[in-house]
Amino acid sequence: MALDLDLLEGRFATRAAAQFPDGALTYAGLVDRARVRVGELRARGLEPGQRTALICRQNADTIVSIVSLLELGSPFLPIGHVAPAPDRSRLAAAYRAAWLVEDGKPTPTGRDDAREGRRGPDGEPEALALASSGSTGRPKLALLSQSQLRSRMTQKCRSHDIQRNDRNLGVFPIEHTAGLQLLLASLNQGSGLVFPNSAHPRSVLRTCADEGVTLLHGSATLFDFIVRSRRADWPGLDAVRFARSTAVGLSLETHRAFTEAFGIPLWQTYGASEAGGICVNRDGASHDGVLALGAAGLGVDVRICDERGRELPDGEVGEIVASSLNVALGYENDPGTGSRIHQGHFFSGDLGERRNGFFYFRGRSKLLINMAGKKVDPFEVEQILLRHPSVEDVAVVAEAAPGHEAVKAIVVAREPVEPEALMDFCGRELAPHKVPRRIEFRSALPRNAIGKLSRERL
Amino acid sequence: MEGRAALLERVIGVLRKSLGLSEDQRVDAETKLLRAGLTLDSVALLEFVMALEDAFHCEIEDDEIDPLRFGSVGVVAEFMHSKLAGAES
Numbered sequence: 111m112a113l114d115l116d117l118l119e120g121r122f123a124t125r126a127a128a129q130f131p132d133g134a135l136t137y138a139g140l141v142d143r144a145r146v147r148v149g150e151l152r153a154r155g156l157e158p159g160q161r162t163a164l165i166c167r168q169n170a171d172t173i174v175s176i177v178s179l180l181e182l183g184s185p186f187l188p189i190g191h192v193a194p195a196p197d198r199s200r201l202a203a204a205y206r207a208a209w210l211v212e213d214g215k216p217t218p219t220g221r222d223d224a225r226e227g228r229r230g231p232d233g234e235p236e237a238l239a240l241a242s243s244g245s246t247g248r249p250k251l252a253l254l255s256q257s258q259l260r261s262r263m264t265q266k267c268r269s270h271d272i273q274r275n276d277r278n279l280g281v282f283p284i285e286h287t288a289g290l291q292l293l294l295a296s297l298n299q300g301s302g303l304v305f306p307n308s309a310h311p312r313s314v315l316r317t318c319a320d321e322g323v324t325l326l327h328g329s330a331t332l333f334d335f336i337v338r339s340r341r342a343d344w345p346g347l348d349a350v351r352f353a354r355s356t357a358v359g360l361s362l363e364t365h366r367a368f369t370e371a372f373g374i375p376l377w378q379t380y381g382a383s384e385a386g387g388i389c390v391n392r393d394g395a396s397h398d399g400v401l402a403l404g405a406a407g408l409g410v411d412v413r414i415c416d417e418r419g420r421e422l423p424d425g426e427v428g429e430i431v432a433s434s435l436n437v438a439l440g441y442e443n444d445p446g447t448g449s450r451i452h453q454g455h456f457f458s459g460d461l462g463e464r465r466n467g468f469f470y471f472r473g474r475s476k477l478l479i480n481m482a483g484k485k486v487d488p489f490e491v492e493q494i495l496l497r498h499p500s501v502e503d504v505a506v507v508a509e510a511a512p513g514h515e516a517v518k519a520i521v522v523a524r525e526p527v528e529p530e531a532l533m534d535f536c537g538r539e540l541a542p543h544k545v546p547r548r549i550e551f552r553s554a555l556p557r558n559a560i561g562k563l564s565r566e567r568l
Numbered sequence: 569m570e571g572r573a574a575l576l577e578r579v580i581g582v583l584r585k586s587l588g589l590s591e592d593q594r595v596d597a598e599t600k601l602l603r604a605g606l607t608l609d610s611v612a613l614l615e616f617v618m619a620l621e622d623a624f625h626c627e628i629e630d631d632e633i634d635p636l637r638f639g640s641v642g643v644v645a646e647f648m649h650s651k652l653a654g655a656e657s
Contacts, residue, residue, distance in 0.1 A: 307630040309614055331611055339618050482611045511588070514611060529593055530600065547587060547612055 112180045112237050112259045113297060115141045122300040128173055128293075129277075129304045129321055135170040137300070140177060143170075147178040147214060154216045156209050158183035159226040159235065163202035163219070165212035166285040167191045168305055173284070173293065175211055180256075184209070185227035185236040187251060188285035193541040204249045204443040205239055230255035230439050239442060240287045240383035242449065242485070249490075252384040252438035252451070259294065262386040262436045266295040269387050269408040270354060270379065272325065276301040277349075279318055281309050281328040287383040288356045288483060292327055311336040312344055319345035326350050329483035330359035331514045333376065337367040347372045352392075354379055357483045358460075358471045359514055362401045365394055378404055380471070384449060385456040386436040388412060395468050402468035410434040414464050415457075422463075427472045430462040431455060477565065479507075481543045482514040491546065494539045495519055500527035503555050505563055509548060519546040520568060522555055575652075576645040578623065583641060586619035587612060597642030613638065624648060626655060 118127075123138040156162065162179055164186040166172045179186045187205040189198055191212075202210060208224035210217050227236030234255040242250040254262070272278065278296050280303065282289030296303045306317040309332065318326060326347065333355050347353070352375040353368070360378050368376050378391040380403035389412060391404030406412040413421045414428040422428040433455045440451050449459040461472040479486040488506035495504045503522035508515035521532065529549035536545045556567035570578075580595050589595060601613070617628050628651075637647045 308633065310617065310630060310633075312627070313630050335614065335618065339622070509588070511611075511615075516588075516612075534600075543611075548589065548593070 111183065112256050112263070112294070113177060115144065115177070115181060118297065118300065125300065126302045127297060128170060129302060130168075130170065131305070131307045131317075133170075135173060140170075140174060140297075143174045144177040144181055147174055148182050150214070151178060151182055151184070151211075151216055155218070156182065156184055156211075156216050160184055160208040161205055161225060161227055161236075161239075162186040162209040162211050162216070163198070163205060163207040164188050164285075165191050165198070165210070166283070167213075168284060171214055175214055176284075176290075176293070177297070179211070180237060180259075183235060183256075185238055185253075186211075187239040187241065188290055189241075190283055190285040190541060194538055196539045197541050197544075201241065201249055201251075205251055206442070225442075228253055228255075228439055230257060232257055234258075236439070238290075240290070240438075242383045242441075250444060250449075251442040253440060253442055254438050258436055258438070260298075262291060263295045263298040265408055265436060266291060266387060267299045269390055270295075270325075270377075271352075272296065272299050272301060274300050276324045276351075277304055277322055278302065278325045278327060279304040279306060279314065279321070279323040281306065281314060281332050282356075282483070286484065288327070288329075288381075291386070311339050312341075315340075315344050315347065318347055318350060322349050323347075324349055324351050326353040328353070328355060329357060329514070330355050330361075330364070331482040333360060333368050334364050334514075337364050337371065340371060347374055350374055352377055356381070357480065358403065359480060359483075360401055362396050362399055365396075365401050369394065378402065379407075380404060380469070381407075382432070382449075382456065382458060384438045384451055385410075385432045385434065385458070388430070388432045388458075389469050391468065397465050397468070397470060400470055402465075403462065403471050404469065405467050406469070409436070412464075412469060414462055414469070419457075424464050424466070427461055427463045430458045430460045430469065432458065479517055480515050481517060484543045486517055486544050488517075491517060491519065491536065491540065491544055494536055495521065495532060498527075498532060498535050500525050501532070505555050505565065505568055506546065507565065507568055516547045517544065518548045518550065520550045520552055520555065522553065523551055572645065572649055575649055576642065579620070579645040579648060580641060582619045582623045583616060586615045595641060597640065597645065599641045601638050601640060601644065620644075620648065624652060626651060 118137050119141040126134040127137045127140045128135040162184045166188045206225040234257040237256040237259040239251040280292045304321045307313045354377040380389040381387040387407040389404035391402045395402040411433040413431045415431045437454045437456045450457040491506040502524045505520045509518040556564040
């Protein structure tokens, strides 16, 4: 199994596996509760190999469920509790889950097409699925085997220097790839994961000070918020060895302001649900005012390739392709577009270039919106809005916001309709981060001769 | 302390600026902020909370950011009114 419960219990029993504002979950407590839950899940009929959609909250019970499902051998897809019922159903259907587990209680989905987990080339069973985004509005789910999950946890600890005595604070939802991988890496290492009261920068800094946090992990948005809103009477990050920003979007200005203000390094890391960690920039390497994604991570071969998959020389822009043992088995529900996985190679759909061993982000060849680290597929939002009777045509685009992108819908309306009505409509169908923050009305959208939307002319 | 109507206008101004709302997007006391379960720690809400703290020179604690206080613009204005009144007393 991906986590060795006997080892965790024996070595780290009294240490806090997770620290919440209202108390700690020790390793001994986690292992005890996980063993009980495995028994309960089996008693209700959940068998190894059967897939589960797991509704996640930021609490100890969700961590117990994650560890239990790994121990039981039931592959799972984590889904945030804030996702409304239709969004949960779409994801569970895409995964062909036989069970839905919420607050520790399993319920059969009753799906006729429920599938057992796949096996990797080494015969290892599927451990979990991580939601990615395609360009057709269908959720893409990257599948990881137990051995790949173990490998990712080990690589993450080494590459991101997570040590046994560290107290990690991660400002991510557990169901998010960054949150789940940090949780599992931290458990694997026997270190602690601290959850703040909220993502407010003041709350994050106070939690760091109060809980002796040694590693701070967050999205570029968090560091942008910290730099923009910091007050003199807020605590520093005295016990923190370094901070780490995930995904793209961290500006050189924010990086410099943060490192000057707190006197600790701020690492930039780049990865994907499909590939795990890809690049690490520990020293703030930059070129021409742009912070590098980093050099290739431990055990990862990173190349810049043209459309035919041929490697490009330094300074030329092409697709970022990562190859490693950590690349997912493949997709469930693969629409065959956007990013691709092929025999240990991940074709990211992100554009980049290499300079002196460092990789730089140069845009996306696929149309994803980066909402503070959570990827939003515009097509998925467009499909929902087109179901509204007042919407004749729609294009969903990214709108620049400090440190991230916001979702904006450009709507051609059949009849007068309030923006709030369209937002409410989306809110009933989609997870909150996918709901457009702004609605702009136009009389028509630019389309080419065959009726395809010309996004570049929007 | 400023009256409720003036405070409501300020809250609307803060919301417009923090979310980059255009002038043609109608915002009034009835405008809902927590549409269909918008998460409390969502980026948009956090931006709005920080913008309110900046504009009104106050701290909104984590346990004050709940759906009851951030259900609509009018409720936020009322919350800010009582918070500022509490700070003055």
